[in-house]
Amino acid sequence: MAHVQGSAHLAFDPPGPGSWLLDAVHMPRPFSRYHGTLFPSAMFAGFSECCSRYGLLLDGLQYSMVQGLGYFQVIPAEPESVPERFGKAEKALASKLWRSDLDRWDREVKPAAVKQHMALQAIDPSKLSDEELGHHIERCTEHLSRMVKQHHAFNAAAMLPVGDFIASVSEWTGLPPSAFMPVLRGFSPVSAGHLGELDQLVAAIRANPQALALLASSAEPGDILARLRSAPGDVGAAATAYLDIVSYRLLDSLDLGDATAIEVPEVLVSSLRMAVDKGAPDSSHAGRAEVEKLRERVPAEHRANFDELLEEARHMSRMRDERGLYSDVWAAGIARRALLELGNRLVAQGRLHEAAHIVGCDPDEVRALLSGATSPGADELAERADDRASLHASDAPPFLGEPPHGPPPLDGLPPAVARLMRAMGTAVGALFEPSQATSDAGTVRGTSASPGTHTGIARVINGPAEFGRLQQGDVLVTATTTEAFNIVLPLIGALVTDTGGLLSHAAIVSREYGIPGVVGCKVATSQIKDGARITVNGTTGEITPA
Template identity: 55%
Template structure:
């Protein structure tokens, strides 16, 4: 990665041989130096782990950052491993091996992750000596590195059954795939922002006149949270439990350089108010009538297979987001908390300008700064932060390196291998489908990801710091959303994103909430002014600008 601020904006070179594609869906803006250093190896190793288990003919995704922007290229499986991959692929669908992964996730992986994050959060960084703080930061970094790997080692369990479902339904009918994917609604409660801890907190507030008064007061949101958290008895316990689950998760990013939920108190308070009023959308199961209506569009001879495929998609739906929630999204927030504490000490000594600027340093630079043994100047770190704040993925080349080649034909592959690869390709293409830009001044077109129509005020959100501006019923217009954003999504009436496809995060949560969503518009944030009234048609994939 380049080390001078000036070169960030002017030079984009492929980080290795092959064709590299920018990842606009997960990283719509440049990431911090710390994240760019730690993230790639976790993705590469995690994907390799599940590629071998599921018999893929690709080895992994080589993932690199160029000037802070994420790029990836596909690495083919080694020739020597092809027989073993063919053998592994034989078991994927007959044994439904994603069920084994989901069981292991629930039984071992998720509980262990929760314990580790809570143990790290039980440490007060402010009470640590300098040496203890350095050691604690290393613990948090090691945890984050493991969690990135963990997240991506469950990639195929989460997306392969969905890709298989989409490939089959696409072959059986010309009806919009988004309508069929909407049949999974209610299968992933946490994707709909539903947490038992929030339900308990809402009930305690309803039962306490003082708490209701606090929540309705005109105080700053941070003060409201502090007052609820410091309350005695069940109210304080419930507040601390809820904030303990969501407060230190990154809010709308996989980058440790972006705010965690507790740093955007307006969004948290708005979500708590909705829960207290019991007016937030709930993750309700799809009506059987809707299932029957769409099932009628499937040829009779394939309906039993359709039912089976849909069952598997519903089973694994929650893993799509949970593997991030309980892995790197939470670990990234824990890491950020530690670095902000260390950064505050350096800022107090005048070594850096702001506590958050420490995250703009590499790990080696962080160690040097904390050891008072050199490192980048405060001005250099501030310049890096300014660069990230001022650039977006639409300013970066979509591709680097060699021109992309079409995928090799799969006709000659064994049927079980062809099915695995078709499911994978379908899923990956649906994570970030490319839609041609349309310059119609009144209508913006994208992919209809969650059916239905909704009219409301557009709120153009550039980053997590803007989330406090969201009001109930707003239409979110943003570059992309990530797993952790679910905390505040119940406020919304509809979702519109620049990036993403039918399996992007925005599409998943739109269907889970049952709110219209249009993704992959490419430039909605540039075409829709904040405060504009718009109509979102999630069935046709269109956004109409109703008023300036």
């Protein structure tokens, strides 16, 4: 049994046999009880589905929540399925199955998901009776579970091409991945916060003096957004289209226990002001000379393969963020909205201290409260909220149970399945592995994720509700980021995280937007002081006082 230092009442027992690894990259804070109840089974179902389709010798990742934090272990494929998977892997590699997955995503899956989001979002929970609200919460919960599964059903498509590229180029050149990952920059506009609807809104505001004056005014941010939405003509139509897409996305989390964008309207307004002033965000493309310099390091006999792998990795880059943004990041925000309405009603009845405490219930407890149950009570849910707020992944053991061991050797496997397993292992490693660099009193060190230097004010952000403190040009220092973070990206000048590797979301978005990024620092949020003036060197992976 392990205990968190300073929180001795919290026991961290292994949830089962074997080794369980802490996922601090996606869960720097404990998941809410509501979301944490849904996530493990839905995530496993989606990942297992894509592992089978691609012939991977995995059945996916099994998550278990321990004190709200996610611990996972790799589940191997059942032995009897292995011969069939050998054939699937060969076909997947020969046909570039990820391309057909992306085509299916564009033609069928994403449009259907957006339609479902919009239909649920169009229902105003405050207008529903208690009985109707209960049914609405159930629909939102079922939708969220489907969307978690959908997100992870596309894991292989998002990870295999880039993992294959990293593993092969590292082998051919001897370079560390940090030296060549920038050549993938520029092929995931959504990771830089780009939306066609934002382009249209920016153009409409620029053409309308009244809208420009409103945006520049000192009115409350929420009022500015409401008045833009209700404006006549092109401005109102464009504002509605944009806000319908972004308002109920989680701002920087995968958990419905955290804020949506519309709950921090100052972030939306600040980002919109910057887009109107400087242009809507877009990716920073890698230059041809940059690619050619890397290509020259590749032995001549492998250059044609290099070209092909680079094309595949670039072609699939946007899948990394789109599969979350258009699936569970949006669905979770819609479910949160419905739950908060229930929370508001329980507060009015004296049965809850704060509406947001409702996410500390599991789905069965929510159903019980809707039926008039008095347990869990307001004090208990307030205590659960305090416990969640006080615990961070940095306080928890990095693994539970047996010490971690490396993956089994790939020797003797058929070439196709060996290549895909190497690609998946490389991608997973590049997602989770923090830097091995050591920080000292004067310098915080991590993995160089995006080159360049920037000097600015450090904003140490502990959760999405604090994003309103960000000012243009600040350095965001945080434990981790997710796909939903893209809305605030245009505001910052550099990005520093405690967790994650070269394929973590923070690394990808800093490259896409062309800002310096250093990830996996481990001690950034504890060592860098909020409000300090610092210099981030994304080329060397160092952060120093300015």
